[in-house]
Amino acid sequence: MRRSTILGIALVSMAIGAATLVSSGTASAASADTPSWRAAADVRKALARAEEALIIEGPDAASAWVERATRVFRADLADVLGAGAPTSARAVELGLAEAEVAVGTADLAAFEAARAGVSTAVLAASYRIVLHRIAGGDADGAREWLLVRDFRAPTRFSRPGADATLAVKALAAGTTTRAAAAAAVRTDLLDTYQDRMRVALAHADDAGSAGFDAKRAGASALAAGYFAILADAYEEQLGASKAASAIAAFRALAAAALAGDDTAYESSRRQVDASIGGFRAAPLSAEDQKRRAGQFRRFLGLVPVEYARGVSNGRVTKDFEIQEAVNFRDGVASALNDLESILIVRDPATTAEIARLVESLGADLTAASRGSTVADPDAVEAKADRALDLSDDLFPEEWKEADSSADFDVIGGTLDRMEGAVAAGQYGQAEAARLEAYAFFEFGPEQRLRGLASDLFVRTEGLFWYGVDEHAGLAQLLKRHASAQEVAATRTALDEALRDAEEAVGAGPKSTFAVVSNTAVIVFREGLEAVLILAALMAGMVGAQRRFRKPLLVGALAALGATAVTWVIAQTVLGSLNRYGEKLAAIVGLVAIAVLLLILNWFYHRVYWNEHLADLHGRKKRLVRTGIVGAATAQLIGLAVLGFTSVYREGFETALFLQALVLGAGTPRVLLGVALGLAGTVAVGLLTIAFQRRLPHKKMLIATGVLILWVLVVMVGTTVQILQTVGWLPVSPVNGLRMPYWAGLWFGLFPTWQGLGAQAGALVLVVGSYFLAEGLRKRRRRAIMKSPGAPAPRPVSSEEPARVESRV
Numbered sequence: 155m156r157r158s159t160i161l162g163i164a165l166v167s168m169a170i171g172a173a174t175l176v177s178s179g180t181a182s183a184a185s186a187d188t189p190s191w192r193a194a195a196d197v198r199k200a201l202a203r204a205e206e207a208l209i210i211e212g213p214d215a216a217s218a219w220v221e222r223a224t225r226v227f228r229a230d231l232a233d234v235l236g237a238g239a240p241t242s243a244r245a246v247e248l249g250l251a252e253a254e255v256a257v258g259t260a261d262l263a264a265f266e267a268a269r270a271g272v273s274t275a276v277l278a279a280s281y282r283i284v285l286h287r288i289a290g291g292d293a294d295g296a297r298e299w300l301l302v303r304d305f306r307a308p309t310r311f312s313r314p315g316a317d318a319t320l321a322v323k324a325l326a327a328g329t330t331t332r333a334a335a336a337a338a339v340r341t342d343l344l345d346t347y348q349d350r351m352r353v354a355l356a357h358a359d360d361a362g363s364a365g366f367d368a369k370r371a372g373a374s375a376l377a378a379g380y381f382a383i384l385a386d387a388y389e390e391q392l393g394a395s396k397a398a399s400a401i402a403a404f405r406a407l408a409a410a411a412l413a414g415d416d417t418a419y420e421s422s423r424r425q426v427d428a429s430i431g432g433f434r435a436a437p438l439s440a441e442d443q444k445r446r447a448g449q450f451r452r453f454l455g456l457v458p459v460e461y462a463r464g465v466s467n468g469r470v471t472k473d474f475e476i477q478e479a480v481n482f483r484d485g486v487a488s489a490l491n492d493l494e495s496i497l498i499v500r501d502p503a504t505t506a507e508i509a510r511l512v513e514s515l516g517a518d519l520t521a522a523s524r525g526s527t528v529a530d531p532d533a534v535e536a537k538a539d540r541a542l543d544l545s546d547d548l549f550p551e552e553w554k555e556a557d558s559s560a561d562f563d564v565i566g567g568t569l570d571r572m573e574g575a576v577a578a579g580q581y582g583q584a585e586a587a588r589l590e591a592y593a594f595f596e597f598g599p600e601q602r603l604r605g606l607a608s609d610l611f612v613r614t615e616g617l618f619w620y621g622v623d624e625h626a627g628l629a630q631l632l633k634r635h636a637s638a639q640e641v642a643a644t645r646t647a648l649d650e651a652l653r654d655a656e657e658a659v660g661a662g663p664k665s666t667f668a669v670v671s672n673t674a675v676i677v678f679r680e681g682l683e684a685v686l687i688l689a690a691l692m693a694g695m696v697g698a699q700r701r702f703r704k705p706l707l708v709g710a711l712a713a714l715g716a717t718a719v720t721w722v723i724a725q726t727v728l729g730s731l732n733r734y735g736e737k738l739a740a741i742v743g744l745v746a747i748a749v750l751l752l753i754l755n756w757f758y759h760r761v762y763w764n765e766h767l768a769d770l771h772g773r774k775k776r777l778v779r780t781g782i783v784g785a786a787t788a789q790l791i792g793l794a795v796l797g798f799t800s801v802y803r804e805g806f807e808t809a810l811f812l813q814a815l816v817l818g819a820g821t822p823r824v825l826l827g828v829a830l831g832l833a834g835t836v837a838v839g840l841l842t843i844a845f846q847r848r849l850p851h852k853k854m855l856i857a858t859g860v861l862i863l864w865v866l867v868v869m870v871g872t873t874v875q876i877l878q879t880v881g882w883l884p885v886s887p888v889n890g891l892r893m894p895y896w897a898g899l900w901f902g903l904f905p906t907w908q909g910l911g912a913q914a915g916a917l918v919l920v921v922g923s924y925f926l927a928e929g930l931r932k933r934r935r936r937a938i939m940k941s942p943g944a945p946a947p948r949p950v951s952s953e954e955p956a957r958v959e960s961r962v
């Protein structure tokens with residue numbers, strides 16, 4: 155020990171013993187007043203204050219705090235630790251003696267090491283006492299001592315571990331067994347202390363590089379103390395001999411750091427790495443392994459994206475983006491640490507290379523954040539891509555299955571950042587964070603959620619944007635600079651929806667009935683618009699107009715073929731289609747709306763054409779015979795395009811939505827659902843035609859027009875919503891307007907000025923076109939009737955279809 159002697163420790167120990175005898179009369183009273191778990195926390199707190207005093211005030215002030223820690227230990231803690239964890243009790247007493255010697259000589263490094271030894275000895279004692287109390291069925295005692303623990307440092311993508319607390323709570327409620335509770339506590343705490351050990355080792359390395367010897371001594375002793383808690387698990391997995399070697403390596407590391415011997419420190423550090431490589435005190439479950447692997451790959455892919463956003467022309471332009479890249483890189487490193495014990499067994503060399511690349515990325519990002527060196531974004535991307543390629547070869551196949559857990563972690567972290575920006579009054583940054591969170595949702599779990607739980611998808615999307623039921627949407631709240639409390643309320647509802655979504659996506663299809671029914675509903679819902687358009691138009695095409703059915707059917711059949719091709723493509727390049735799916739759907743939707751407007755315009759003018767413009771048809775025939783493409787030909791082409799876009803617009807989205815079910819349930823069950831959904835849509839079409847055939851001709855035309863108009867309004871609403879989600883249209887929510895999720899799902903109604911305005915505009919345009927056509931028709935008829943030699947009008951029954959075409 156540097157600057158201390160065994161004799162000094164002995165003298166201090168004797169002094170402590172004498173003080174104990176003098177104060178023995180009050181010790182029992184103090185013990186009765188102060189719970190042991192609180193005394194343990196007080197000892198650690200007093201030593202933390204002693205460190206501050208040693209640095210700021212001097213040895214005398216620091217010594218007073220050490221004496222206070224010693225009194226608390228002797229009065230309220232020694233007996234309990236001696237009975238439940240005697241080894242830890244002796245370690246605490248020795249550490250307090252070393253701390254007293256260190257402050258007496260103003261040796262900060264020795265004090266840091268002694269303090270670390272006391273702190274980890276208390277944690278070790280708490281760990282053992284909790285397990286002992288659980289074994290005895292004392293849930294209350296276990297709960298109290300569980301308060302004396304450390305936590306794994308939370309990040310944007312993880313939360314503090316609560317498994318141990320929940321397990322003890324369940325034990326008290328009688329909903330779990332002692333063995334199950336002990337297993338949960340052991341896993342939670344060992345996982346925490348192994349992570350803290352890694353952090354302490356990293357801090358020791360950083361402190362040494364910066365020349366902070368005292369900090370390195372404390373961090374090294376802290377790492378050794380944490381490993382002492384893990385030693386039993388290490389011995390169980392690797393044997394007593396290797397455990398003894400590992401303990402010796404940590405002790406040598408702490409001694410070298412305390413002595414300030416850089417050479418010995420580096421040698422011991424390599425021995426420590428060799429000892430703990432591949433060791434995990436609390437092995438991950440298969441589900442946790444898959445989740446951490448998903449986090450590794452997802453976060454690693456985001457590192458170069460965020461970095462490139464923050465760098466331009468060799469300098470950092472956006473510090474915030476660099477910090478985002480650092481956060482994602484830290485998430486990658488954390489996930490890799492958790493998986494390392496498994497990966498080393500599979501391929502030590504590849505695991506080491508991935509770790510080297512991740513470490514190199516960390517160095518690049520740290521240098522950029524400090525402004526010292528700014529790596530080229532292409533170089534950062536190359537390292538990330540190389541690590542991803544290696545992981546693809548190294549990870550087991552089950553780790554690479556579709557798993558959206560990492561996406562939900564990123565979404566949650568990004569929404570945290572949004573709330574932080576709102577609290578700071580930075581609504582522009584909050585909106586950017588909201589859009590980023592939605593982008594993770596859109597490119598990650600959205601497609602699977604659409605297939606597995608479409609109503610939940612609509613609810614989640616509504617909370618991101620316009621609002622659902624009693625909750626305003628985040629876009630609406632941020633647009634009007636709502637208070638942090640209002641944003642938090644919607645965020646809570648969104649968190650609940652995201653948790654439900656994660657369960658739905660993670661659980662996957664549970665039965666054949668669920669798969670078939672979900673598929674059938676998706677196909678029926680998406681195909682309903684197309685079927686209604688085709689059925690309505692075809693129902694009105696009677697007599698000579700029947701020839702217009704053919705281009706509609708040709709276009710629809712071509713769309714079915716294109717949908718089948720899309721399905722095949724989606725099987726192999728699903729990721730690429732998902733990335734651009736909504737953009738393509740928006741484009742197809744715009745084309746469909748344009749064609750539908752033209753068809754409606756033609757439809758409402760058709761009576762005028764049939765009754766009064768028969769000469770146009772003769773002119774059309776003459777133009778066609780002369781090789782000139784006329785209006786009728788344009789109508790046929792327009793009908794074919796309408797048939798194609800009406801069907802393919804829905805078929806394209808459906809082909810993508812169903813991939814989620816295909817991945818989890820297989821093609822045969824999904825195809826059965828597709829068949830049922832198609833049968834339902836065809837039935838609706840046939841029924842529509844059948845009912846409309848019974849109507850008088852004029853009423854049939856009116857009913858058909860109203861039906862097509864309704865489909866147009868729905869199509870306009872959904873297309874505007876897609877244009878807004880891909881960022882091609884702004885979003886201006888209607889303040890105070892709430893709509894249930896089914897209004898958007900079935901009627902394309904979303905509470906934004908753009909969507910409602912576009913729907914109202916389409917309605918006015920079409921209805922106005924109808925009244926304009928009627929006005930022109932009546933004016934033309936009056937003109938004809940007033941002309942010389944005009945024949946008397948022949949009364950026409952409303953039941954008689956127009957036969958002008960057949961007479962031309």
